[in-house]
Amino acid sequence: MGAFHSRHVENYIHDLAEKTGFSVEQVEILHRRFKQLSRDEDTLQPEHLYSIPDLEFNPIRTQIVAAFFDKRNFDKYSPQGTVQEIGFEQFLTVMSHFRPLKLRMTEEQREQLRLEKLQFLFNMYDLDNDGKISLEEYRQVVYELLSKNPKIGNESASIADAAMLEAARTCMGQMEPDQVYEGITFQDFLKVCYSLFVSQASLGFSNEDLFVKMNGFNP
């Protein structure tokens, strides 16, 4: 890229790389992709993502696209809400949730990163940002998961219900008779998914070139 790069751009990329944890090459690759997706604009809009042909068959397409425009994913402390368009920096920030754990990280850093990843995942379920996955939200997710199927009927709702009940049972243990389980909190989420991410963590080879991996949920 060298010739076209002014010092300014180089610095910018360097900053981004430092901030998001990607390498400079990876940032450049992603930048090219960003330009390609946004058709050489500076900002990316949902329609751009929706027009990716491969994404068309993805049952949770709306959720994925929404995650890119969700303010919570840009900054930990930002308020909830969505934006209409994102710049490259935000795009990179969202992407950074998917980078693999580095080999030379300390255990605390890894743990931190894992929590961030899980928080990201949790946010995708928790649409109204109240810190709980309510039954409605859960049903929505299951519905989306099954949405590529012509005839689901009530099945998705009952699956979500069963899952919710199961979560309530594992998290709350024994409840008082008049107690009400409102939704899965982030702590519950960790508890429910614990064993899942243990097995996810035992994934085999990770391709260094392919930085889009969310594995490494080693508790």
Next chain:
Amino acid sequence: MPVRDLVRTTLNLIRFQPRCEHLLLLVFALGTVLPLGVDGSGPSAENHESNVTHVKKPFPVLSFDYRHVRLPFEIALWILLASLMKLACNKATLALSLASPCSHRDTRIPSSFDTGSMLYQIPSSFNTINPVYGVMGSTACNKATLALSLASPCSHRDTRIPSSFDTGSMLYQIPSSFNTINPVYGVMGSTGFHLIPRLSNIVPESCLLIVVGLLVGGLIRMVGEDPPVLGSDVFFLCLLPPIILDAGYFLPIRAFSENTGTILMFAVIGTLWNSFFMGGMLYAVCQIPGTGLENVGLLPSLLFGSIISAVDPVAVLAVFEEIHINELLHILVFGESLLNDAVTVVLYHLFEEYAGVGSVTFMDVLLGIICFFVVSLGGVFMGILYGLIAAFTSRFTSHTRVIEPLFVFLYSYMAYLSAEVFHLSGIMALIACGAVTRPYVEANISHKSHTTIKYFLKMWSSVSETLIFVFLGVSTVAGPHQWNWTFVGCTLLFCLVSRVLGVIGLTSIINKFRIVKLTTKDQFIIAYGGLRGAIAFSLGFLLDKHHFPMRDMFLTAIITVIFFTVFVQGMTIRPLVELLAVKKKQETKRSINEEIHTQFLDHLLTGIEDVCGHYGHHHWKDKLNRFNKKYIKKCLIAGERSKEPQLIAFYHKMEMKQAIELVESGGIPKIPSAVSTVSMQNIKPKRALPQLSKGKEEEIRNILRSNLQRTRQRLRSYNRHTLVADPYEDAWNQMLIRRQKARQLEKRMTNYLTVPANHPDSPTMTRSRLSSDPRGYSLKLNSGNVPAIVVDPASSPSPESVKLLDESSKPGEEDEGIVMRAKLPDSSRTDENVFSPGKDSPKVQCLVRCLSDPGPPPEEDKDDEYQSFLN
């Protein structure tokens, strides 16, 4: 003349029903082509003529060697053809009876029975098959049942109950070259050592079985007869396939595919390294003058190295299943032991051929490498091919449920044999076949057939395993030994050294690519878990004495290594695992939450990959999935189930499982279709109850189960063709699901057996139940129509349940109703000692049991239960 009859029947059927004629003709054509080879030579005409020429083949390793698999292959083929025929006939007659509305429904069973039974007779018209089944079956079975009747009364209740079934059927497979006494001892051993729980805690099963084998061998020696040796044919054709099929069918696909790289690394490069290191070092040792080993050349020592270096799946399974190590380590070692078969096959045949010829050129090495790919991929291809055929066949079995499980076994066995014919890797064929078949077959066949498959596989594999280890022991006593201290000592030493070096070296490479590193502990366990077993022994046994005069010495060394690994390593691995605190396997019962999250994550990762335009692991997985869904499933899975998404299928499966658990634990359908979608927001689970210990729960469940089954048997008439009458099955399933939903709210139903879950007077409970769903009782009445429900009152002394059932009991269910009423006073007594569980309840339990079930005499079990409750 059965053949003429066959033709006539076939023609008749074709005339009636033109649609099935293709299938019939195909089957028939196949059938007429194949038997021609059979009549000439019986099974006794062994392949002893060793006319091995010492000319190098143009392409090493591969060959066409039909003779030694012919007998089992043809038996399998005949059974397969017969059942296919039955399938076709059944379809035809069914269509016939549907086509002509005036014909009786009942006609279809006799007519299909006719053709079926006639078909069964065909194989027996050939003299090759008849003697093996007839003679062996009767004698061996007699002995086995005798032994069992001796052994079983004192054996544990829960450990080996199905083994009475095991032995009988398994013994059919043992050819008459074996002394029929031995398997009997083996069985006695396997049931017997469960008597000594403390011993089996320390010593793994495999060790004990070998010891039993040694003792039996010694006994036979003392009597003055020659103990039998574990023949290679028997081992490879009869004993090994069930174990491998079991492993392949239940292979944890996800864990396996996620670690494929590591496993392949260990299996291929590790095994290569081991065999060349072993071979080279042994050759070097043999060159030292004065050891008496000067006649061992380079190629024989390499051959020996390739035999001894492969980790054995049977031994690994036997030991690792007992120590419950975490899944990653288990799949690494076990996967290695499975996949290294291709390497072993190639190396073995290569070195065997080259040792015969005596010279190796560069070309040969190159061809050897190509061979490896041909052997492994060919084996996998063979397995996939048969797997797909099996899946396709299972699509049409919905009318003949009884023979469904047979297809899985037959096709995979044929895959194994076909691979063996071409000297491809049979083990890989079996694994591929099992793994491919499973998802489709599971969707096609009925739940019961699935259970049958599961049990049969487990049963066969456990019996084979037992027999293998016992025969290993017997063969040790029998075999001609040639003990050479230097050779045996060096073999053992190099075995350990090469394994340790190989694992350390490979992990240092692998760890560069792994997210989750293999720690030093993991490496140690992987190295230490590299057990050698009967495959090595059988391969060594196969060697030709003319070409390898040192065969006896090889065998001795192999046996020593096997004994060392199985005894020393197998016995110490458990304490070592505990000492090192290696992560153990958690109870991984997959929850529906996890399933949802896994799917969500998969789609998410694929989606992100699409967004950033990089294709990785997930992209290809996704593509494959889509292809599978779009084309393959449509062809292979019958009806609308092919469109069922994975999540829903999973949900149904889980529902089914829980329903069965509930029924087994004697749940009562008192809470209606509970997960009513409206009231979910305010779930009100039950208050905490004193939990029963696992053991007691299990015991209770056992009692209930035996009750339940007997009662159920009384309700249904026996039918050879359909396991359960169809209208019943549906109603039964309906009720199972309803009960499962009841369980969702009711939590642990088993509790109320000793401690009533809901005291009838408890006001909160009653209120919450009544308010949560008012339709409760009406639904109850509904489900009362199902005949199977009468099981419950007999098995549950919960006061409340009895009360409820009393309200809803119908005049229709008379005999059960009497039982229930007779029991009422008892249950009210349980009511009183709510807070002293375990003291009086067993009595009540037994009493209830006697009342409800006139079958078994109450005295014999009473003590048992009493004890287990008090303990």
